[in-house]
Amino acid sequence: MTVLDEAPGEPTDARGRVAELHEIRAQAVAGPSEKATSAQHAKGKLTARERIELLLDPDSFREVEQLRRHRATGFGLEAKKPYTDGVITGWGTVEGRTVFVYAHDFRIFGGALGEAHATKIHKIMDMAIAAGAPLVSLNDGAGARIQEGVSALAGYGGIFQRNTKASGVIPQISVMLGPCAGGAAYSPALTDFVFMVRETSQMFITGPDVVKAVTGEEITQNGLGGADVHAETSGVCHFAYDDEETCIAEVRYLLSLLPQNNRENPPRTEPSDAADRRSDVLLDLVPADGNRPYDMAKVIEEIVDDGDYLEVHERWARNIICALGRMGGQVVGIVANQPQALAGVLDIEASEKAARFVQMCDAFNIPIITLLDVPGFLPGVDQEHGGIIRHGAKLLYAYCNATVPRISLILRKAYGGAYIVMDSQSIGADLTYAWPTNEIAVMGAEGAANVIFRRQIAEAEDPEAMRARMVKEYKSELMHPYYAAERGLVDDVIDPAETREVLIKSLAMLQTKHADLPSRKHGNPPQ
Numbered sequence: 001m002t003v004l005d006e007a008p009g010e011p012t013d014a015r016g017r018v019a020e021l022h023e024i025r026a027q028a029v030a031g032p033s034e035k036a037t038s039a040q041h042a043k044g045k046l047t048a049r050e051r052i053e054l055l056l057d058p059d060s061f062r063e064v065e066q067l068r069r070h071r072a073t074g075f076g077l078e079a080k081k082p083y084t085d086g087v088i089t090g091w092g093t094v095e096g097r098t099v100f101v102y103a104h105d106f107r108i109f110g111g112a113l114g115e116a117h118a119t120k121i122h123k124i125m126d127m128a129i130a131a132g133a134p135l136v137s138l139n140d141g142a143g144a145r146i147q148e149g150v151s152a153l154a155g156y157g158g159i160f161q162r163n164t165k166a167s168g169v170i171p172q173i174s175v176m177l178g179p180c181a182g183g184a185a186y187s188p189a190l191t192d193f194v195f196m197v198r199e200t201s202q203m204f205i206t207g208p209d210v211v212k213a214v215t216g217e218e219i220t221q222n223g224l225g226g227a228d229v230h231a232e233t234s235g236v237c238h239f240a241y242d243d244e245e246t247c248i249a250e251v252r253y254l255l256s257l258l259p260q261n262n263r264e265n266p267p268r269t270e271p272s273d274a275a276d277r278r279s280d281v282l283l284d285l286v287p288a289d290g291n292r293p294y295d296m297a298k299v300i301e302e303i304v305d306d307g308d309y310l311e312v313h314e315r316w317a318r319n320i321i322c323a324l325g326r327m328g329g330q331v332v333g334i335v336a337n338q339p340q341a342l343a344g345v346l347d348i349e350a351s352e353k354a355a356r357f358v359q360m361c362d363a364f365n366i367p368i369i370t371l372l373d374v375p376g377f378l379p380g381v382d383q384e385h386g387g388i389i390r391h392g393a394k395l396l397y398a399y400c401n402a403t404v405p406r407i408s409l410i411l412r413k414a415y416g417g418a419y420i421v422m423d424s425q426s427i428g429a430d431l432t433y434a435w436p437t438n439e440i441a442v443m444g445a446e447g448a449a450n451v452i453f454r455r456q457i458a459e460a461e462d463p464e465a466m467r468a469r470m471v472k473e474y475k476s477e478l479m480h481p482y483y484a485a486e487r488g489l490v491d492d493v494i495d496p497a498e499t500r501e502v503l504i505k506s507l508a509m510l511q512t513k514h515a516d517l518p519s520r521k522h523g524n525p526p527q
Helices: 014-030 034-042 048-055 115-131 150-166 182-190 208-215 221-225 227-234 244-256 296-303 348-363 381-385 388-401 416-421 445-452 454-459 463-478 496-512
Strands: 062-064 087-094 097-104 135-139 172-176 179-181 193-197 202-204 239-241 309-312 320-327 330-337 368-374 406-415 431-434 439-441
Touching (some): 048 087, 115 135, 208 221, 221 227, 239 244, 296 368, 296 496, 320 348
Parallel strands (some): 097 135, 172 193, 368 406, 406 439
Antiparallel strands (some): 320 330
């Protein structure tokens, strides 16, 4: 058939072809039907394109493979070949910086992953790694496309492999906006941050029906893998919000605190908060009595720029705080014991939470500030049998392995192995400061006196009076605020009101820090 013999109705010139292209694109953008869009909205969920519009700067999105369609046959698939194949991929900008994104379109095959769908995701992941820019996934899918069989499962393998390749190279953020079941849940688990929306997003390996069939337990989808469960109990979710709009706005905020890749530093801003601002409120905020609790979050508010910071894993392992903020316009990661929860002790979950955060900061060139007020590791059979030794070693390993600037500040208690693990000078902290209220020791004075002076106390006419005297003696000899400074274990004892100024000046000095690790394929961290 010649060009002149084209079928009736087909365009024969460039203008006609362009008009046809615009018609096809409009069809792809509109999605399968208005009914499918209404059904998505009825669930309280936005469409994939509405989510991308919220995430990226206006008119910055450039779509890739919009006209891709699957080639599968059987089970009725050959009669249903929608454009995009249920996933929208491309790039745009967030505050002017390039970000790559893919978003499952639940209106098409329930967002299920097939071969073409997976290939699109593979391509955009490869582009993000090559360009050195963050990757955000907007997840709302029903898992593997069963009709395509093992080809769909292989598609997940390609995603996991790329997640691992990109780890520590570009920031990876998973935003859960719908169901994520089975093997699909492993991709978010491999990324740096996981966001979830209450009531509409769930993550689990086996669903409620399988759980009931195997164990007899009855539970809802949200009860098994909802946002609150993963934010408070499992620790899978870093951030949980009530609605998609707030969730995606916080993703934009997080991106503003992260570098594009591991070869760049986080973006600096011009601070409006004076670097030398005194914080006299700190003199009264932290009680000198080590047994009295206080809110460490208020200390962080006082020292960061404008009191603004983003807490990671806020509702999981609350006895330790991990947060991103700015000091003097420079992004910093803050790890701090929280005396309001379990007196700020380190336990299994706190160690894991802080270790992963330290690793993330080190991977993306974010200086780490550690605020210590730690009475030790949590004692107990459950902790010991649960592996507190290896879990605590994860935090120790993460700090020892970190080459970014590291500054530690001892506010009050710093006892035993927990003091060493929390970035002490002996494991490589660049600078160590302390407040005049600090107590650095192997253990608390009462416990130490009971061990060292056990015989004298037992033989005394008044054991309690002797114990009190020995406690006082131990404190005066080994636990006074300047004991560690006199031995070079603390670089300076500072006025709490000057904490912000001291830290900002120290960060400025350490800005050009360079440290090399030994040549090796990789370490073998504790598991």
